[in-house]
Amino acid sequence: IFAFQNKDQAMRRIHLILLGQDKxxxxxxxxxxxxxxxTSCYSPLDEQRIMKIIDAVGRNEFNEKVRNMAELMSRAKQKSQELSLSRTNVFIDSFEHQSNRINSVEVLAM
Structure with missing residues (x-):
């Protein structure tokens, strides 16, 4: 279906769940x-139906749309990992700061 929509509309509707590692x-x-x-389908009849839809856009155009979608998803995944790493670093910095304050208080209490 996304072959007939613009990229932004298609990306909002796609929920890609990756199985396995992406390294x-x-x-x-x-x-x-x-x-x-x-590609192929289990059912030859389904394959014919799907290919008719793809052929309406053009196979080369469809290939490009899938490849572009994968590239956008890859970039989004990378940004998400960078954001997650950034949040982890902030948490660690905060934890280390709190830990140092606790150690200082323990020393003063002794």
């Missing part, structure tokens, strides 16, 4: 090299 050869990396010619 160079994972799902997102494979989607970045997606080619509909290398």
């Amino acid at each position: 160079g050869s994972g799902p997102l990396e494979k989607l970045k090299r997606f080619n509909v010619a290398n």
Whole structure:
């Protein structure tokens, strides 16, 4: 369906759940090299139906849309990891600061 929508509309509607690790050869990396010619469906009838929809847009155009989606998801994942790492560092800094204050109070109490 996203083949008929603009990129922003499609990205808001896609919920991608990655199975497995994405370290160079994972799902997102494979989607970045997606080619509909290398795909198949369990049901040949379903495959024919899906290919008719894809052909309405064009297979090359569809491939590009899937690859672009994967690239955008990869960037979003990277930003999310960077944000998570940043939050972790803030927590650790805060924890270390609190820990130092507690140690100082313990020394004063002795």
